[in-house]
Amino acid sequence: MSYRYRDDLSMADVAFEAEGTSLEELFTSAWDATLRVMIENPSALHSNSRRSISIEDRSIDLLLVNFLQELIYYKDAEALLLRLEHCRIEGGTEAAKLEAVASGEQIDAKRHHLGTDVKAVTFHRFSLKQEGELWRTTVVLDV
Amino acid sequence: MAPSGCVKINDTLWEIPRSYKQGMKVPARIYASKPLLDSMDSSVFEQVTNVATLPGIAGYSFCMPDGHSGYGFPIGGMAAFDTDTGVISPGGIGFDINCGMRLVATSLTWEEVQPRIQQLVDRLFARVPAGVGGKGFLELSQSEFRTLSEQGMKWCLKKGYAIQEDLDRTEENGCIREADASKVSERAVERGYKQIGTLGSGNHYLEIQVAKPENIVDQKVAGVFGIDRPNQVVLMFHCGSRGFGHQIATDYLQSFLKVMQSKYGIPFRDRELACAPFISPEGQDYFKAMNCAINMSFVNRQVILHRIREVFSEVFGKDPMELGLHQIYDVTHNTAKVERHLFDGKKRKLLVHRKGATRAFAPGMAGIPREYRAVGQPVIIGGSMETGSYLLAGVQSGEQSFYTTAHGSGRTMGRNQAKKQFRGQDLEKRLLEQGIYIRTSSYSGLAEEAGAAYKDIDEVVRATESAGLSRPVVKLVPVGNIKG
Numbered sequence: 001m002s003y004r005y006r007d008d009l010s011m012a013d014v015a016f017e018a019e020g021t022s023l024e025e026l027f028t029s030a031w032d033a034t035l036r037v038m039i040e041n042p043s044a045l046h047s048n049s050r051r052s053i054s055i056e057d058r059s060i061d062l063l064l065v066n067f068l069q070e071l072i073y074y075k076d077a078e079a080l081l082l083r084l085e086h087c088r089i090e091g092g093t094e095a096a097k098l099e100a101v102a103s104g105e106q107i108d109a110k111r112h113h114l115g116t117d118v119k120a121v122t123f124h125r126f127s128l129k130q131e132g133e134l135w136r137t138t139v140v141l142d143v
Numbered sequence: 144m145a146p147s148g149c150v151k152i153n154d155t156l157w158e159i160p161r162s163y164k165q166g167m168k169v170p171a172r173i174y175a176s177k178p179l180l181d182s183m184d185s186s187v188f189e190q191v192t193n194v195a196t197l198p199g200i201a202g203y204s205f206c207m208p209d210g211h212s213g214y215g216f217p218i219g220g221m222a223a224f225d226t227d228t229g230v231i232s233p234g235g236i237g238f239d240i241n242c243g244m245r246l247v248a249t250s251l252t253w254e255e256v257q258p259r260i261q262q263l264v265d266r267l268f269a270r271v272p273a274g275v276g277g278k279g280f281l282e283l284s285q286s287e288f289r290t291l292s293e294q295g296m297k298w299c300l301k302k303g304y305a306i307q308e309d310l311d312r313t314e315e316n317g318c319i320r321e322a323d324a325s326k327v328s329e330r331a332v333e334r335g336y337k338q339i340g341t342l343g344s345g346n347h348y349l350e351i352q353v354a355k356p357e358n359i360v361d362q363k364v365a366g367v368f369g370i371d372r373p374n375q376v377v378l379m380f381h382c383g384s385r386g387f388g389h390q391i392a393t394d395y396l397q398s399f400l401k402v403m404q405s406k407y408g409i410p411f412r413d414r415e416l417a418c419a420p421f422i423s424p425e426g427q428d429y430f431k432a433m434n435c436a437i438n439m440s441f442v443n444r445q446v447i448l449h450r451i452r453e454v455f456s457e458v459f460g461k462d463p464m465e466l467g468l469h470q471i472y473d474v475t476h477n478t479a480k481v482e483r484h485l486f487d488g489k490k491r492k493l494l495v496h497r498k499g500a501t502r503a504f505a506p507g508m509a510g511i512p513r514e515y516r517a518v519g520q521p522v523i524i525g526g527s528m529e530t531g532s533y534l535l536a537g538v539q540s541g542e543q544s545f546y547t548t549a550h551g552s553g554r555t556m557g558r559n560q561a562k563k564q565f566r567g568q569d570l571e572k573r574l575l576e577q578g579i580y581i582r583t584s585s586y587s588g589l590a591e592e593a594g595a596a597y598k599d600i601d602e603v604v605r606a607t608e609s610a611g612l613s614r615p616v617v618k619l620v621p622v623g624n625i626k627g
């Protein structure tokens with residue numbers, strides 16, 4: 001599981017590339033990359049609150065975009081920052097379904113080294129594809 | 144770099160003709176000095192010419208001097224569409240709907256404020272939540288939040304968070320009437336209803352600034368705007384519609400992707416340029432939901448002003464009006480609004496998209512507060528926290544861009560590069576040595592906003608003046624800053 005940020009893809013916002021040997025690994029890397037924009041020490045998050053995520057979409061692209069939107073939603077709606085515990089994806093690159101569980105806690109500026117608020121997941125330069133054994137994605141976040 | 148087909152019209156205007164790209168309905172026009180044009184990344188030119196292909200576009204697809212790459216439209220992008228034949232596009236407005244600037248005067252001078260600057264900034268930092276996941280002090284039900292999203296600043300007036308003068312000195316008087324909260328999703332409300340009165344993060348800030356005598360460009364107009372004494376202290380802040388607006392944009396972008404090509408036959412170039420005919424059910428639903436976000440953002444900035452008045456009143460032991468805490472003006476950056484403009488020799492109703500661009504009405508135009516009408520609409524252009532910002536005025540020659548000008552200085556350095564080059568703690572110390580006291584919710588976020596990561600604000604303002612889009616009135620330099 002890995003990701004890296006790409007300044008050359010977005011001057012004003014945050015772009016990252018993530019990869020994984022399965023779609024589940026890829027989605028987990030993308031979640032971690034998005035979370036890391038908002039908190040520099042995600043390991044400081046205690047697992048006090050747990051949320052289940054269930055999404056179905058007409059394409060794997062939209063599934064990933066809407067999956068990352070869940071992290072942003074809980075940050076705003078409940079002031080929760082969540083680490084992904086596990087996720088399972090069924091279906092192919094067209095209709096696909098995701099079940100996941102994430103846990104974390106309410107933002108605490110004393111213990112959490114906060115970064116930049118993420119507003120949205122964009123389709124700008126978005127790609128998700130399989131190359132050999134690896135799944136790769138490029139995502140630009142609006143911050 | 145600009146593409147080879149880009150033609151120089153004059154020193155601050157460049158045109159990319161329709162022949163550059165198949166499907167362009169109008170040419171693209173970029174306002175910039177040569178150095179600013181050269182600093183624009185290639186995506187700006189692709190995006191501004193993609194916008195030129197959209198149905199119903201009037202005149203040109205424009206980019207302002209602070210333009211940089213965005214999503215769908217460039218940041219600094221502006222395009223007007225015929226309301227009968229044209230489209231509405233979330234990509235022409237941005238995720239942070241009605242992200243905007245507000246400027247507030249005081250009757251205090253820097254000599255009076257200097258001994259209390261740290262106390263003021265510390266108290267403002269405590270009262271105006273900033274950063275990731277910030278919650279406001281208002282306890283609202285979701286139903287009340289929907290009401291305020293339809294009423295805008297009129298809601299603030301009823302609840303005692305505004306005075307009439309604040310509404311009079313806000314673009315659209317702080318309320319777009321065609322707002323319908325039934326077009327807004329539950330998720331959007333859930334993301335936003337606890338966030339009234341918060342700054343957010345990224346490039347959002349609240350700044351205490353000084354109008355030094357040597358930085359007054361037009362003393363008469365500065366006086367009309369309420370800047371009338373040497374070293375007068377003012378407050379400027381920049382924020383938007385928070386999670387509420389972000390979710391509305393996200394919801395409708397996805398809804399437009401489903402119908403753009405299949406239902407309306409509009410060719411697809413970039414998913415972030417998803418759109419629908421303005422008069423279609425989808426287009427009208429988005430327009431009414433987007434207007435709710437515009438209104439919510441006006442309320443957000445108004446409640447922040449209410450907090451500022453409380454803090455100054457506590458620190459100086461006087462009524463806010465005795466301290467001269469009068470709003471100068473509030474401008475929006477990210478909107479689509481129906482306006483009447485002269486086009487092709489006739490007055491026409493146009494849907495004007497401004498994304499990272501500011502309306503700049505000329506002297507005499509309706510829509511400008513009565514007390515400012517003779518000198519033109521105030522325009523607020525925010526710079527980096529190190530270099531200062533500007534108050535400008537609209538001009539008659541702004542007709543060429545449907546009375547639109549720049550909004551900020553525009554980035555020249557990526558966020559990670561800035562974090563590698565600067566340390567937030569070092570920057571805080573250096574700024575203090577320069578006489579700027581800063582409080583931040585994120586040191587890494589502070590490093591991302593270093594002055595060197597932005598274009599030269601003076602160059603941007605000179606370009607807008609030279610191009611005849613707006614004219615500078617006063618440059619304002621920071622002395623205290625709350626960074627989101």
